[in-house]
Amino acid sequence: MPFVNIKTPEGALSRLQKEEIVHRTTDMLVEYFSEAARPHTMVLIEEVPDGGYGRADEIFVIPEAYRARD
Template sequence: MPFVNIKTPEAGLSAEQKSEIGHRVTELMVEYFSEAARPHTMVLIEEVKDGGYYRADELFTIPEGFRNA
C-alpha cells in the first residue's frame, strides 16, 4: 500500500488544492505501481502549525500572502 505524507504550513492550502494534490499523487502512485494500487493508496496532508518548524536554522512562519484558508 503506497503511503505518501505531505507536510505543509497550516492554512497554506485550500480544501480544493488539498483535494487536487490527493488526486494527482494517487495518479502518480498508480503510474508506478499499477491500477491495483489505487484503492490502497493513502495520501496524508498534515498541516503544521505556523511557527512549528524551522528552515535554515530560523523559526519559519508562512508569509501572509501565501495563506489560502
Template sequence: MPFANIKVPEAALSRTQKEEIVHRVTAMFADYFGEGVKQHTMVLIETVPDGGYGRANEVFIVPEAYRAKD
C-alpha cells in the same frame, strides 16, 4: 499499500489544493505500480502550525499574502 505523508505549513493550501494533491499523488502511484493500487493508496496531508518548523535557525511563519483562501 502505497502511503504518502506530506507536511505543509498551516493555511498554505486550500481544501481544493489538498484534494488535487491527493488525486495527483494517487495517480502517480498508479503510474508506477498499476491501476490496482488506487483503491489501497493512502495520502495524508498534515498541516504544521506557524512557528512549528524552520530551516537554518529560522522559524517560519506564512505571511498573510500567501495564505490560502478557501
C-alpha cells in the same frame, strides 16, 4: 500499500488544492504500481502550525500573502 506524507504550512492550501494533490499523487502512484494500487493508496497532508518548524535556526511563519483563500 503506497503511503505518501506531505507536510505543508497550516493555511497554505485550500481544501480544493488538497483534494487535487491527493488525486494527482494517487494517479502518479498508479502509473508506477498499476491500477490495483488505487484503492490502497494513502495520501496524508499534514498542516504544520506557524512556528512549528524552522530552517537554518530560523522559525518559519507563513506570510499572510501566501495563505490559501477558500
